[in-house]
Amino acid sequence: MVRSTSLLRAVSKDHHILGLRSRGIDIIRNPRTNKGMAFTLPERQVLGIHGLLPPTVLTQEEQLYRTMQSFTRQPTDLDRYILLAGLQDRNEKLFYRIVSENVESMMPIVYTPTVGLACQRFGLIYRRPRGLFVTIHDRGHVFELLSNWPEESVKAVVVTDGERILGLGDLGAFGMGIPIGKLALYTALGGVKPHQCLPIMLDVGTDNEDLLDNKLYIGLRQKRERGPVYDELVDELMHAITERWGANTLIQHEDFANANAQRLLDKYQQRYCMFNDDIQGTAGVALAGLLASLRVSGKQMKDHKFLFQGAGSAACGIANFLVLQMIEDGLTEEEAVSRVWMNDADGLVVQDRPAGMSGTKARFAKDHPHLNNFEDALEIVKPSILIGACATAGVFTEKVLKNMALWNERPVIFALSNPTSKAECTAEEAYTHTEGRALFASGSPFDPVTIDGTIFRPGQGNNAYIFPGVGLGAIVCGMRRISDKVFLRAARTCADMVTELDLSQGRLYPPLSSIREISVRIAVATIQEGYDDGSATLDPEPRDKEAFVKSKMYDFRYDSFLPILYDWPEEAGFQATDQQFSNFRDMT
Ligand SMILES: NC(=O)C1=CN([C@@H]2O[C@H](COP(=O)(O)OP(=O)(O)OC[C@H]3O[C@@H](n4cnc5c(N)ncnc54)[C@H](OP(=O)(O)O)[C@@H]3O)[C@@H](O)[C@H]2O)C=CC1
Numbered sequence: 001m002v003r004s005t006s007l008l009r010a011v012s013k014d015h016h017i018l019g020l021r022s023r024g025i026d027i028i029r030n031p032r033t034n035k036g037m038a039f040t041l042p043e044r045q046v047l048g049i050h051g052l053l054p055p056t057v058l059t060q061e062e063q064l065y066r067t068m069q070s071f072t073r074q075p076t077d078l079d080r081y082i083l084l085a086g087l088q089d090r091n092e093k094l095f096y097r098i099v100s101e102n103v104e105s106m107m108p109i110v111y112t113p114t115v116g117l118a119c120q121r122f123g124l125i126y127r128r129p130r131g132l133f134v135t136i137h138d139r140g141h142v143f144e145l146l147s148n149w150p151e152e153s154v155k156a157v158v159v160t161d162g163e164r165i166l167g168l169g170d171l172g173a174f175g176m177g178i179p180i181g182k183l184a185l186y187t188a189l190g191g192v193k194p195h196q197c198l199p200i201m202l203d204v205g206t207d208n209e210d211l212l213d214n215k216l217y218i219g220l221r222q223k224r225e226r227g228p229v230y231d232e233l234v235d236e237l238m239h240a241i242t243e244r245w246g247a248n249t250l251i252q253h254e255d256f257a258n259a260n261a262q263r264l265l266d267k268y269q270q271r272y273c274m275f276n277d278d279i280q281g282t283a284g285v286a287l288a289g290l291l292a293s294l295r296v297s298g299k300q301m302k303d304h305k306f307l308f309q310g311a312g313s314a315a316c317g318i319a320n321f322l323v324l325q326m327i328e329d330g331l332t333e334e335e336a337v338s339r340v341w342m343n344d345a346d347g348l349v350v351q352d353r354p355a356g357m358s359g360t361k362a363r364f365a366k367d368h369p370h371l372n373n374f375e376d377a378l379e380i381v382k383p384s385i386l387i388g389a390c391a392t393a394g395v396f397t398e399k400v401l402k403n404m405a406l407w408n409e410r411p412v413i414f415a416l417s418n419p420t421s422k423a424e425c426t427a428e429e430a431y432t433h434t435e436g437r438a439l440f441a442s443g444s445p446f447d448p449v450t451i452d453g454t455i456f457r458p459g460q461g462n463n464a465y466i467f468p469g470v471g472l473g474a475i476v477c478g479m480r481r482i483s484d485k486v487f488l489r490a491a492r493t494c495a496d497m498v499t500e501l502d503l504s505q506g507r508l509y510p511p512l513s514s515i516r517e518i519s520v521r522i523a524v525a526t527i528q529e530g531y532d533d534g535s536a537t538l539d540p541e542p543r544d545k546e547a548f549v550k551s552k553m554y555d556f557r558y559d560s561f562l563p564i565l566y567d568w569p570e571e572a573g574f575q576a577t578d579q580q581f582s583n584f585r586d587m588t
């Protein structure tokens with residue numbers, strides 16, 4: 001007799017119940033339940049998959065070793081990206097474990113810089129659904145479309161419209177790689193459970209002519225929809241997400257172009273549990289690194305003078321946080337703002353310039369004659385902290401860096417633009433042209449640099465230090481809203497975790513290998529802020545917040561299918577024959 005297919009109930013170690021009406025082969029095909037060759041012999045027999053796998057039974061550790069072997073043998077980083085994406089599609093637990101336990105080697109692949117290349121080639125890389133494509137033509141039906149997503153308990157959505165993908169510009173629907181990558185970090189670095197994460201690509205067309213002509217392009221072949229129709233779609237999406245998955249569903253806006261980023265944040269920040277990562281997450285991580293730098297320079301933030309190269313979402317987000325910090329140091333708002341200068345594509349941000357200006361940068365416009373040469377602007381401002389967020393490679397020239405070293409004992413130089421090909425300078429340039437005195441950080445990773453026998457290990461000033469922890473904290477305490485203060489707290493938490501050893505090696509951030517621990521602390525800080533400002537809805541407030549956060553985190557270890565033995569429903573079967581079933585019972 002063959003026992004018929006029935007309800008399989010497997011209780012994992014974190015007591016997450018997998019409710020599956022599946023045949024054994026479906027358990028292998030489902031990346032959430034698949035364990036590859038790690039299915040034990042009893043499991044293989046009871047699930048009816050005995051013989052479908054090679055006879056060797058591997059531990060997860062042995063699988064990790066084998067995967068690392070394949071990983072290092074790939075000819076290029078893009079091949080490594082494709083290998084990992086394939087693993088994520090086959091065996092989710094193994095994928096997340098390998099990323100989380102090898103953050104330094106995996107993050108440059110699943111995230112910047114390789115994810116940028118993956119987006120540019122997304123038409124070739126796309127294999128299977130890993131998120132939702134919501135197009136401008138779905139207006140009026142977005143809720144129905146979201147209902148097609150098979151998960152019932154989505155808690156975190158990352159959405160982009162693909163208009164400003166890293167520093168690579170408008171990549172349209174190819175931008176889907178970014179929400180996928182960000183949410184991979186939600187799980188790998190923040191421990192948010194993968195079935196709670198949903199990437200969304202809002203496809204409103206693209207103004208990238210190359211893509212519109214590209215046979216491999218997979219998005220809508222039309223110019224971007226803008227104006228009221230665009231706004232209606234975003235509105236409908238925000239509403240539909242919370243209708244479908246609850247009012248406290250976290251929505252992260254990612255890589256929207258400047259004209260939309262701050263505008264949408266202002267519109268939705270008080271209405272939804274949402275944030276803009278490029279504005280607030282980046283401000284958090286930059287502030288963290290700058291706070292750590294104060295321990296080396298022995299200064300306060302208010303003692304500094306800042307110049308930004310780039311005056312968009314990232315730069316203005318950081319500048320606004322610096323003002324808050326300086327006000328806390330005792331300055332008036334006017335004094336704080338006066339210390340922050342900006343330069344953009346039209347030159348120095350000054351009040352009466354021919355190009356005028358839009359958006360938040362106006363706050364920082366100075367009463368000064370117009371200048372459109374950055375090196376001249378630098379000479380005028382003579383900053384002690386120079387921050388690049390202009391997506392333009394090489395603008396921190398040798399002359400710029402040497403001048404920074406001339407005016408400052410410890411010049412602070414942040415080249416935040418991503419991917420690596422857009423960085424304002426390399427780590428090697430920053431250290432070489434400042435005789436190793438620069439306090440340097442970059443958005444994408446750089447290898448250590450040796451100058452006169454001293455090894456510098458630059459830190460990665462990337463919002464990946466911030467958003468996974470904020471997301472985790474907001475989700476587990478059911479936050480209604482996320483204020484800027486959450487990110488200020490996250491920044492201080494991250495800065496506090498920088499050790500003297502980190503600083504002595506030139507690193508203004510803790511090593512990436514400790515990022516999961518940082519995420520836990522940031523989650524705790526987020527929850528604390530949530531209860532302080534009344535936005536947390538979880539009742540009662542957890543007393544031991546750290547233990548609470550940890551108890552909610554994803555467990556990379558495989559679920560055991562063995563508990564079904566002890567709770568074997570009469571009609572259960574999994575295609576196991578009576579003989580297989582009794583063999584299984586004998587063995588256990
Ligand atoms: N490290 C991190 O965690 C993060 C890094 N970033 C990176 O920062 C970069 C910018 O992102 P974001 O702020 O969102 O983008 P925006 O488009 O909002 O801003 C870009 C800014 O750069 C200015 N700019 C463009 N070209 C030049 C130039 N040649 N010289 C001076 N300024 C120039 C633009 O000027 P104008 O205003 O006149 O158009 C604009 O102010 C990207 O590369 C992104 O990857 C972003 C978020 C996080």
Ligand SMILES: CC(=O)C(=O)O
Pocket residue numbers: 112165166167255277278417418443462463464
């Ligand atoms: C890191 C990031 O969010 C960006 O470069 O856009």
Ligand SMILES: [Mg+2]
Pocket residue numbers: 166254255277278
């Ligand atoms: Mg971004």
